Amino acid sequence: xxxxIVLAAGxxxxxxxxxxxxxxxxxxxxxxxxxxxxxxEVHTDKNIMVVGHGAEMIQDYLKDQVSFALQLExxxxxxxxxxxxxxxxxxxxxxxxxxxxxxxxxxxIEWLFESNQDYDLTVLTAFFFDxxxxxxxxxxxxxxxxxxxxxxxxxxxxxxxxxxxxGIYCFKNEMLIKHIxxxxxxxxxxxxxxxxxVEIFINNGLKVQxxxxxxxxxxxxxxxxxxxxxxxxxxxxxINNAWLDKGVTFINPxxxxxxxxxxxxxxxxxxPNIYLEGKNHIGRGTTILPGSFxxxxxxxxxxxxxxxxxxxxxxxxxxxxxxxxxxxxHTEISDGNRIGNFVEMKNxxxxxxxxxxxxxxxxxxxxxEDVNFGCGVVTVNYDGKHKFKTKIGDHAFIGSNVNxxxxxxxxxxxVIAAGSxxxxxxxxxxxxxxxxxxxxxxxxGLKYIQKK
Ligand code: UD1
Ligand code: CA
Numbered sequence: 001x002x003x004x005i006v007l008a009a010g011x012x013x014x015x016x017x018x019x020x021x022x023x024x025x026x027x028x029x030x031x032x033x034x035x036x037x038x039x040x041e042v043h044t045d046k047n048i049m050v051v052g053h054g055a056e057m058i059q060d061y062l063k064d065q066v067s068f069a070l071q072l073e074x075x076x077x078x079x080x081x082x083x084x085x086x087x088x089x090x091x092x093x094x095x096x097x098x099x100x101x102x103x104x105x106x107x108x109i110e111w112l113f114e115s116n117q118d119y120d121l122t123v124l125t126a127f128f129f130d131x132x133x134x135x136x137x138x139x140x141x142x143x144x145x146x147x148x149x150x151x152x153x154x155x156x157x158x159x160x161x162x163x164x165x166x167g168i169y170c171f172k173n174e175m176l177i178k179h180i181x182x183x184x185x186x187x188x189x190x191x192x193x194x195x196x197x198v199e200i201f202i203n204n205g206l207k208v209q210x211x212x213x214x215x216x217x218x219x220x221x222x223x224x225x226x227x228x229x230x231x232x233x234x235x236x237x238x239i240n241n242a243w244l245d246k247g248v249t250f251i252n253p254x255x256x257x258x259x260x261x262x263x264x265x266x267x268x269x270x271x272p273n274i275y276l277e278g279k280n281h282i283g284r285g286t287t288i289l290p291g292s293f294x295x296x297x298x299x300x301x302x303x304x305x306x307x308x309x310x311x312x313x314x315x316x317x318x319x320x321x322x323x324x325x326x327x328x329x330h331t332e333i334s335d336g337n338r339i340g341n342f343v344e345m346k347n348x349x350x351x352x353x354x355x356x357x358x359x360x361x362x363x364x365x366x367x368x369e370d371v372n373f374g375c376g377v378v379t380v381n382y383d384g385k386h387k388f389k390t391k392i393g394d395h396a397f398i399g400s401n402v403n404x405x406x407x408x409x410x411x412x413x414x415v416i417a418a419g420s421x422x423x424x425x426x427x428x429x430x431x432x433x434x435x436x437x438x439x440x441x442x443x444x445g446l447k448y449i450q451k452k
Contacts, residue, residue: 001092002044002113003173007080008032008099009052009071014224020054021222022099023061026232027239027259028277028295031222032058034102034235036065037260041106042113044095048084076191077167078183085180088173096194098167100222103234108168108213116170120206123148123198124168126216134164134221135195137210145210146202148195152188163212165195166219175206235260265301283317292322300335313345316352334369351394364406365390374400374418381406393428 012021022032029037032049039047051058052071059068069084081096088094093116095109108124116122123145125137135148136158148165149158176197183196201208213219222228239260240253247266250256255272262276265284273290276282280294283301288294291307298314299305305315306322313327316335321327325339329346333339337350340357348362351369356362358375364387365379377398379390388406392398396410399418410416411428420434 001046001089001173002042003088003092003094004039004044004047004097004109005081005084005088005094006032006035006039006047006049006066006097006099007077008058009050009055009080009083010074010100011053012100012223015228016225020057023054023057024222024228026102026228026235027257028275029259029261030061031102031228031231032062032099034260035097035099035104036062038104038106039095039097039109040065042109045089045092046087048087049099050080050083052080076185076189077194078180078192078196081176081194082180082192085177088177090173090177092173094171094173094176096167096169096171098221101167101219102222102231103218103220103238104168105218108218112168112170115209115211116172118207119170119209120172120175121197121201121208122170123208123210124166124219125163125210125212126166126219127162127212128164128216129162131159131162131164133223135167135193136161137163137165139163139210145198145208147199148193150187150189150193150195163210166213167221168213168219169194171197175201175204179204289322297327329363362390364388365392367392368394368396368412370394371396371398373398374402376401377404378402379404379406 008022010021015021023030026034047066048069049066050069050071052074055070067087069087071080071083093113095112112122112124133151135150136154138146138149140146179200182200183192185192198208217234220231222231239258240250240256243264248264249269252272256270257275259277261279264282267285268282269287271288271290274288274292276294278296281298283299285301286299286303289306292305293309295311297310300315300317302317303315303319308322308325311328313331315333318335319333319337321339324341326344331345332349334350334352336353338355338357342359343356344361346363348365350367353369354367354371356373360373360377362379363381371392380403381387390404390406391409393410393412395413397415399416401419402416403421405423409425411426413429414426415431416422416426417433420432422432422434426432
């Protein structure tokens, strides 16, 4: 059996935040979400997360992706693991991860499981030029691991050790269950350290090894805001490099922020200063220009998105969006559309080759094919209490500055004259005009101007 325990009960005092540390976001996703995403890429039979500080928030975020153990008081990492111990399978291996280590990759987790086959405990280590506040790996003359010493408990000599504990381990369940209660809190922080198990296992004649990670940065722990920024930079570079490799062009990847769950087809061009959060897919040949923010949206092929925000929406092929458009609330744009500047759409569905080029709001609206919207069309969908629907048939022509007071239906081939406020349905093929007639007063214009 393969188990995993993820520790996420700590407050994260050094973050100086009311948010639990592991809920701080990297590329739009809480740190703990990164850990779980990579853990889920590895085969395990059971994943247990230890929560305490901000437990409800974390449970609400991860729902049934893992099972939970509660650590009411944070008495150290050893005490945290103890809270999960009853949920472990009696035999097999357990990977232990810390929720504040968001860069760790699935290959590393898999490698640790495999490395522990003939061992009772495998500790993953790293070499840091500045080992700072990490626990130090103490080895004997034969380079065998002896113990882990927390920096607060280190002697002067031990502080000089550059090999550190990453906080990633693989235990034989049987031995973890058997020996965890032997950990004491006799140390500088009066905490129960899981790291003490190295010495305890060795004293009991068990097989312990410490092996080092290939990329030291992969195991950086996030304890403050600078660490968070460094972890983000590392993950950002990793994601962007992978997409470069798969045929995506970046103008400047330092300014392009892509979530783990976003995917691309070939020949996408990404300008700097764009954010792609949540689960997006971007189709072949599409270009995303600066100032765009996409969340949980699907964009088709050969689309241009220019300085626009698109949330929870779907865009077809050969569509031009923006500059400065805002699509949200499950909007669906079919192929060949043109959505221009200062256009907002909420829960709008547009048929093929429709044009909505300037200063328009469409909310709760269903539009057919080849419809033309003039400048400044507004669907009046809200009466202060309820939302109402607007329906517009194929080939309709909606003039500039038209208000459509919903609920309303405009038939196929209907025309609405510019400046009209319509509150009655417009039948197929008809022309609606709803504005006051103009009156011209001869000579009054000149008189007015001369007075000034
Ligand atoms: C820990 C390790 C240290 C290692 C470093 C790597 C111990 C004793 N120390 O130190 O050797 O170099 O990580 O990043 O393990 N947590 C709980 N309950 C608690 C205490 C902590 O769930 O009672 C969780 C925290 O939420 C966090 C993780 O365990 O996700 C690590 O705790 P933290 O206090 O950050 O440990 P470090 O001092 O970084
Ligand atoms: Ca830490």
